[in-house]
Amino acid sequence: MRRPGIGRPGRRSGALGLVLAALVVAGGSGAALAVLAGATPRPAPTGAGRALGATDPRTIVDFSLVLRAAHGRRLSRFLAALEDPASPSYHHFLGARAFGRRFGLPIAELRRVRRRLRADGVRITGSYPQRTALDVTAPARVVERVFGTRLVDYAGAGGRRLHAPAGSPTVPAALSGAVSAVAGLDQRAAIRPEDVPSGGLAPSDAALAYGIRPLWRAGIQGQGQTIAILSFSDYDPSSLSGFDGQFGLPPATVADRSAPAPLGAAGDGGAAGRQEVELDLEIAHAIAPRATVVDYNAPFVDASGDDTLGTLLDLVVADGRAKVVSDSWGTCELTTPTADIERDERAIEAAVAAGVSIFKSTGDAGAYQCQRASQSDHRLSVEWPASSPGVIGVGGTSLSVARDGSYRGETAWEDTLSQGGGGGGLSAYFRRPSWQSGPGVINRFSNGHRQVPDVSAAADPANGWAAFGGGTLGEEGGTSAASPFWAAAMALVTQYAAQHGVHAVGFAAPALYALAARGQPAPPFHDVTTGSNRHYPASPGWDFATGLGSPDVANLARDLTSYLRGGGARG
Amino acid sequence: VSAGAERLDLRGAHVRPERRGLAHGRLRPRRVLTGFIGGIAILIGVAAGIGAVATPVHRAPCAGSGACGAPPVLSEPLINETVWRSSLYGYSFEYPGRLLSVVDSSGSAAVLGAQFRNGGGATIVVRGEPASDGTPKSAIPAALGRLSGVSAIARDTTAGDQLLGGGVGHRLGAGGAYEGVLASPQGVSQSESIVVEAASDGRVLLTVSVAASSGDAGPRSELYQLADAIVNSVQWAGGR
Numbered sequence: 001m002r003r004p005g006i007g008r009p010g011r012r013s014g015a016l017g018l019v020l021a022a023l024v025v026a027g028g029s030g031a032a033l034a035v036l037a038g039a040t041p042r043p044a045p046t047g048a049g050r051a052l053g054a055t056d057p058r059t060i061v062d063f064s065l066v067l068r069a070a071h072g073r074r075l076s077r078f079l080a081a082l083e084d085p086a087s088p089s090y091h092h093f094l095g096a097r098a099f100g101r102r103f104g105l106p107i108a109e110l111r112r113v114r115r116r117l118r119a120d121g122v123r124i125t126g127s128y129p130q131r132t133a134l135d136v137t138a139p140a141r142v143v144e145r146v147f148g149t150r151l152v153d154y155a156g157a158g159g160r161r162l163h164a165p166a167g168s169p170t171v172p173a174a175l176s177g178a179v180s181a182v183a184g185l186d187q188r189a190a191i192r193p194e195d196v197p198s199g200g201l202a203p204s205d206a207a208l209a210y211g212i213r214p215l216w217r218a219g220i221q222g223q224g225q226t227i228a229i230l231s232f233s234d235y236d237p238s239s240l241s242g243f244d245g246q247f248g249l250p251p252a253t254v255a256d257r258s259a260p261a262p263l264g265a266a267g268d269g270g271a272a273g274r275q276e277v278e279l280d281l282e283i284a285h286a287i288a289p290r291a292t293v294v295d296y297n298a299p300f301v302d303a304s305g306d307d308t309l310g311t312l313l314d315l316v317v318a319d320g321r322a323k324v325v326s327d328s329w330g331t332c333e334l335t336t337p338t339a340d341i342e343r344d345e346r347a348i349e350a351a352v353a354a355g356v357s358i359f360k361s362t363g364d365a366g367a368y369q370c371q372r373a374s375q376s377d378h379r380l381s382v383e384w385p386a387s388s389p390g391v392i393g394v395g396g397t398s399l400s401v402a403r404d405g406s407y408r409g410e411t412a413w414e415d416t417l418s419q420g421g422g423g424g425g426l427s428a429y430f431r432r433p434s435w436q437s438g439p440g441v442i443n444r445f446s447n448g449h450r451q452v453p454d455v456s457a458a459a460d461p462a463n464g465w466a467a468f469g470g471g472t473l474g475e476e477g478g479t480s481a482a483s484p485f486w487a488a489a490m491a492l493v494t495q496y497a498a499q500h501g502v503h504a505v506g507f508a509a510p511a512l513y514a515l516a517a518r519g520q521p522a523p524p525f526h527d528v529t530t531g532s533n534r535h536y537p538a539s540p541g542w543d544f545a546t547g548l549g550s551p552d553v554a555n556l557a558r559d560l561t562s563y564l565r566g567g568g569a570r571g
Numbered sequence: 572v573s574a575g576a577e578r579l580d581l582r583g584a585h586v587r588p589e590r591r592g593l594a595h596g597r598l599r600p601r602r603v604l605t606g607f608i609g610g611i612a613i614l615i616g617v618a619a620g621i622g623a624v625a626t627p628v629h630r631a632p633c634a635g636s637g638a639c640g641a642p643p644v645l646s647e648p649l650i651n652e653t654v655w656r657s658s659l660y661g662y663s664f665e666y667p668g669r670l671l672s673v674v675d676s677s678g679s680a681a682v683l684g685a686q687f688r689n690g691g692g693a694t695i696v697v698r699g700e701p702a703s704d705g706t707p708k709s710a711i712p713a714a715l716g717r718l719s720g721v722s723a724i725a726r727d728t729t730a731g732d733q734l735l736g737g738g739v740g741h742r743l744g745a746g747g748a749y750e751g752v753l754a755s756p757q758g759v760s761q762s763e764s765i766v767v768e769a770a771s772d773g774r775v776l777l778t779v780s781v782a783a784s785s786g787d788a789g790p791r792s793e794l795y796q797l798a799d800a801i802v803n804s805v806q807w808a809g810g811r
Contacts, residue, residue: 042736262686366736367736368735375731376730380732398803411803412741414736414738414741415782415795415799415800416735416736416738416746416768416799417768417799417802418792418796419768420796420799444665462796462799462803530741531741532741535735537743
């Protein structure tokens, strides 16, 4: 079945702006992607820079073409069945090539697309065995001619010229059976890191407070596990060695995996970018000190819209090494071009099919994630891609410990005056996936859409995480600290499960909700019930400020292993 | 009560649930010192206390060589900031004694002041009253009405200054952003940014007012981070 595009603003709104204008595309784990007229995104009100005039026709533009799934409904059913313990397809994961063969375009159709693009002057620079997208490049004049749009330059930060289409690009009729969207043309949707300076939680503190020590003592420290970190900046390796030295950790094993040309490796992402990458790598290594960490990176300055996230995720799945991913970079969902969301979502679906858990910070502006890009944007909004139903959104808390360092309590992270807080809220695009259920999930704010966060962890910069950078030990927080923490914790859980006969955890979100709903003798979560995130209060059970809560990792390992060993049928 | 008498360094005392960490808040002394150019606080009838305000102390960062000591083996469990407790209502809050001092207090309220090397400053007022005296919403104009020396108080309509949410001590309440004009003794007027938040636990109504020069957005942002840490540290008499 042909999969129509997510749609573009000009095509979505009904006459009265009240009806469902498009109900399309199977999201991860079978959640339908819906765009409601009332939730139609619009560009960031300000801050995107002033228009400078038409883009030079000779400017080389890197972008991507989202490929349709060959069997959209079948893919939707497969992803749902993959996490359904009652299904014969339960946990029958598909690698990248198998996914491409089963749900991608036929080879003959891909050949035809390639020929057509070549004839049009569009060069293909990258493709993936999942058959999710084609990375392409062309001069601006070719882009404008082939895709029926006009490119305009805008003034970006630091004197950079950013281009964006003046109108919605159109897929030519000859390609529309194979290509659903043109992604990455709008460079103004800048991916942002979510790191916030300040804090001081050392690895041993986190290990004690979040119940990791029993696993460490049992020798489970990440051996044999690979954690993928997505990044858009280079980093200083001496920061990692400084961190290891400071806390007596074994040297970190970090492998670099850069985006293919013409994107290539991450460059100077500025102080904030480097700080983000170092924080992510350090926390992942701190929690799972003997795991291999792979830094999947692409340049920040060349990030063309948000589609580069999809590129990196496709690389992760194609490589087939990492089963857990942490991403602390994202954009406001409402201002992210829908084509870019579709590009990312195709990659996320393939990741879910491959049994990969992607952990994504939900952002640091509480219930108002768009405010990060524009101070005057006060819409309730969430972070992309945390709001994908194929991603585990990680929110933020403020952690308290007892005299002996053990867990004492947590509140939702909220800094009202300085506009900070753990991201959480409702997606404008995605329906609530079937697995997102249990106590607290349906509440007075629910509207049938995907709800985030799923889980949370310490993120308050006032009492956050120790991080090493620039030659000194600093203090940082934000949900970008919570995300690598969860990814590394899940690597430990996966190792524990493997030692106890469970060889694949898969996309963990459905199991996490199932565990929370059943109640466990040794609870896997600390339910956070106080505080809020500038709008949504924490409350018993799941809530929009902290999700299911933070983990007791050892309990989670035992409970999840028991659950999976029983085929998801008992807890 | 003087600032010095109120400074109870409870590092390691662990008397109740604490926010953990090296707990310097997000306000880094160096940044405060270099950043805050304008502005002196609104004085709530406490001009005499200004002389007692603290000078920030630079804290050397840890060095990679381990200048902070050996790598911690066990967690440093709790490091509290200075605690101020209301003798009338039992609530308490924490503040960094390196950056702020109590310039005036009573059984129900405390006025925190900061003075920086360049002469700038800010004021944070935490005030309790019986919950029966009003609501969080009604407490906001009442708090504004108590600001002496500030005139022409009006709602701050700048989009980026709006307070989204509002509360105290992890209890939802009310809040708002305002601006006014502070006349100094020298006769020079300057505009002030004022943010007020209030919440109640059913027994006590707490109001936190933060005032600073509106001239420099950067330092004000850092002040707000510090104020957030104070607001979040509030312990109600009956617990959270």
